[in-house]
Amino acid sequence: MTDTAPHRGDRFDIAAPHRELLDQVLDKWSLAVLNELCERPARFSELRRAIPAVTQKSLTATLRRLERNGIVERVVLGTRPVAVEYRITALGKTLRPPVDIILNWIEAYLPSIEDARRRFDEAMDDEDGFGR
Template identity: 55%
Template sequence: MARTELDDTGRQLLDQLFDKWSLLVLAALCDRPRRFNELRQHLPVITPKSLTACLRRLERNGVVERVILSTEPVAVEYRISPLGRTLEAPLQALLGWVHDHLDTIDASRSHYDRRRADDCAR
């Protein structure tokens, strides 16, 4: 199978890794382990329900580990797994690309939107 071809399982995994929040959650956990509320503070735009669902998907796929800390009271910490750590370099490359090209992408979007508006006005 060529690298560009994926079966349903591979496509499903990509959908889960590249969904709305997963890349940002993974990037936060690559920095250091975090508790749930620390993740919410780091990513304030994500709702608790969405963060919970995202963490469960990432844990199910083996890229995040949920660790119960024996503190008083008991706490839960999320950390990147060894498998998840293998995503760090590609993840940082992708986020760096976005950062480096966002102005160009914004300009392209504006140009496209103006062109579409002109086409619709005709």
């Protein structure tokens, strides 16, 4: 890809509301939660076990953000004791195709990206005198 000249018709412009939503829906924990909920509904404790690196506080905040954005719904089950289950919404399911496109792009270009990272790191090491 050598074309870096700006084109009027396809300007890469992410407005503040778009950036905010991308940050809220496609962050590390949101993607992990969506990955789990795409398979089946889950209770909070099941999500914690499925995503062991997430803290209780981060998982709670993530679920609330996703619920606020209409991506996940919180369902109170009529059991005793009362239980809560999280489910992906119809709107949340529409995220699958664009995320799959990004994952396919990563699959195709990850070797090139890893090569670029290696070259960058080596150049940085040389600049710092560590590569000599």
